[in-house]
Amino acid sequence: MEAFTGKRILPVTVLSQARSKADDNPPDDAVAAFKHVLESIRRYRRFIMKMIGAGALLAVLGSLFMSPSYLATAQLVVNARGGPDGAGTPGNSAAPTGGSDDPTIDTHVTVMLSDAYLRRLLPAVRSLDNATRAKATDSLLGTTWSKIKALLPFRKAQPRDGAALAALKGRLKISQERRSRVISVIASDANPQRAADVANLIARSYADELVRQKHAMELQALDAIAAQSAIVQHDLTKAKEEWDASHAGQTTSSQSAAALQWKITTLAQQYETLLRKRQELTTKGIVAEPDVTVIADASPPELPSSLNPFLLVPPITIVFGLLACLIAVILKRLDRSLHTEAEATDALDIPCVGVIPSIPLELSNFPRRLAEESAVSYNRAVRSTVVSLIAADPVSPRSQHVVLVTSCSHGEGKSAIAWSFGFSAAQLGQRVLFLDFAQVPRRAGGESADLFKLLAHDGAAAKAVQHIPELGIDYISSRLSEGSRLGPLVGPKVDSLFEHFRTNYDLVVINAPSLDDAPEVRLLTSWADHVLLAVRAGSTSRDVVRSALNRFARSSDLDTHIKFWCVLTHGVPSELAPSEVAPSSESTLMLYYRRLKAAAARWISIEPVIDTSDRAETALRARK
Secondary structure, three states: OHHHOOOOOOOOOOOOHHHHHHHHOOOOHHHHHHHHHHHHHHHOHHHHHHHHHHHHHHHHHHHHHOOOOEEEEEEEEEOOOOOOOOOOOHHHHHOOOOOOOOHHHHHHHHHHOOHHHHHHOHHHHHHHHHHHHHHHOOOHHHHHHHHHHHHOOOOOOOOOHHHHHHHHHHOEEEEEOOOOOEEEEEEEEOOHHHHHHHHHHHHHHHHHHHHHHHHHHHHHHHHHHHHHHHHHHHHHHHHHHHHHHHHHHOOOOHHHHHHHHHHHHHHHHHHHHHHHHHHHHHHHHHHOOOOEEEEEOOOOOOOOOOOOHHHHHHHHHHHHHHHHHHHHHHHHHHOOEOOOHHHHHHHHOOOEEEEEEEOOOOOOOOHHHHHHOOOHHHHHHHHHHHHHHHOOOOOOOOOOEEEEEEEOOOOOOHHHHHHHHHHHHHHOOOOEEEEEOOOOOOOOOOOOOOHHHHHHOOOOHHHHOEEEOOOOEEEEEOOOEOOEOOHHHHOOHHHHHHHHHHHHOOEEEEEOOOOOOOHHHHHHHHOOOEEEEEEEOOOOEHHHHHHHHHHHHOOOOOOOOOEEEEEEEEOOOOOOOHHHHOOOOOOHHHHHHHHHHHHHHHHHOOOOOOOOOHHHHHHHHHHO
16 A cells, blocks of 8 residues: 555645745745744634633633722821020021931831830720721621621630731831921721721820820939939938038137038939929920821721722733643644644545534434534535545546544544445435444444344345435444454455445445454455544544554554555544443433533534535535
């Protein structure tokens, strides 16, 4: 055979020389890469649309579950500090004034964001959470949900201080406003009222704490002055008593009297100084301003500060689309399956008679539905295949044809193609005999006669032939089992039987099992004029098909006049396994579950798109 001796079998029509001349000039790499990307997108466009739809759906669902964020701002001002005695002095300009360069502002910001300060506020923040949650459960639905959560054994425990502190710092921002003495406390939360309460709590707590610290320092200073005043007053009283005693007794010298007088004067001055300091501290505590003052309380914001969650839908959809395109390019690069007639012809070195559109699922098991003409484009493509095979050798002296239809593996649509092939040939006026060697037990002709029984008991061929009036073809059933393979078909009776078939029929269609199901299919090739190999487009690897052709080539009785063809099928697997056809005891619910599972698997599958348009079919007929 030429296909296996290195010589390529030409298709039905010889390719034009313009194509070979055009292939001599390789395209530019950039153009080739761009065409590869476009071809990948075109081939996997359904998968890309599924990915885009899934991305848009996930984005919409995520947007529905995303809660808006509200920002509430409370403001504090750091009061300016001047020199204690610098008013009106030239050196007053060098004293700190509390401006933008004052490190005091940075100190306040750092202290307010410190863990120690925020940890002290955690109880107050939790009380705010409880109050907000209590307001949210005022409605009937909220009350019901709170009662249900109270009964649940796996209620959410209160977070620890570390987690609560991290969450508080995560939604809190404290910063200086535009190099001024104003400090902004910004709190974010999904609840606007809670955001305002947290901001006000942070700001007012810090201001109040500074006031308390300053008041405590003043009290400590007053206590120290009071203690010193008591000591000085005691010493002064004692010195006066000694002075009075010395004057009364006239026993002290003038030098001792002078020293005692100096001591009394010094103690009196110290006492007056302490009284003056006490008065100053008291007056300063009443009149002086605090270091930090709250100038603006936070109010609950009316509008959320975060973007509308639905604005995330377009970018997420675009990202999913780009990701799907990238996956499509990778799949196209790694794809070893066949998609077009040109790919099949180049890869297998045998002619490809066309691409069959999506095969109806019921044709393999209910062939009589071919007469209903429900799939017009499918029947048209099959008729085109029939014409191609019948007109393959117009100069052949033998007008009868025997066509063997097989495939590499199960589920590639060969049974539906075989039935459609015979039906289309009958519509063209051919006398057709259909030999069914498929694995599925029940076929259209029933089981009253079997080819194996005919060969075993030397019966007449007419006894095994049944006529199917709906399809206009004759039928012979040949049920296979594990104990009755194709071995009986190699006996001497087979030659005379097939000569009888050739004499009485214009076309004999043999629906053979796949090579994986029955390797003995190679024995049937010696009777055939044409071997039609069904290949599922976009699924079956070209390496698997080449392996199948090599197995045919290793057959010792392979005649050189046998022509090998391939046809690309498209769609879901159109053949059922014997276990799926046999009666089952499964419940209806399990049957619906299996159908739903199969539909979901088809939806999420990454199947390339095979173009089988009318224009392609018209071109196919023109080639014939």
